[in-house]
């Protein structure tokens with residue numbers, strides 16, 4: 145990454161810089177993301193929390209219910225309320241919202257997930273892996289309550305493994321792009 149990516153909220157009170165490339169970039173078409181964004185999907189840059197450097201402001205966490213009964217924290221500008229990143233089960237990982245980057249065109253999805261609820265008028269490129277759900281590695285789903293809905297989903301074939309680009313860096317000990325499920 146030659147120039148660090150920066151972004152922020154609408155009013156400028158919150159500004160951040162990503163001090164490295166993300167681990168992985170998701171385009172998520174799930175119903176939760178559609179509802180939270182009021183749009184067709186979300187672009188999330190998955191990156192270690194300590195690589196999201198706050199330049200101005202302190203985003204405030206808001207607990208948001210999800211369809212499976214769990215909650216996720218969405219961090220919003222305290223003034224204009226724009227959501228800049230989310231936190232799911234692993235607090236060491238931020239899901240930075242790609243649309244808040246100063247240059248959103250500087251990132252593209254490594255993977256499309258939850259395409260079972262993708263809106264029918266969106267056509268995905270053949271060149272990017274796409275998965276019905278969030279099961280990229282073929283391992284059995286974990287069985288804690290917050291992942292209940294995953295047990296009802298059809299496992300993705302082992303052949304569909306999507307490896308993060310930075311797996312060999314040892315970042316977070318990632319084995320695959322599931323990240324939250326494995």
Ligand SMILES: [Zn+2]
Nearest residue numbers: 153155221224
């Ligand atoms: Zn703001």
Ligand SMILES: [Zn+2]
Nearest residue numbers: 172173174177
């Ligand atoms: Zn989603």
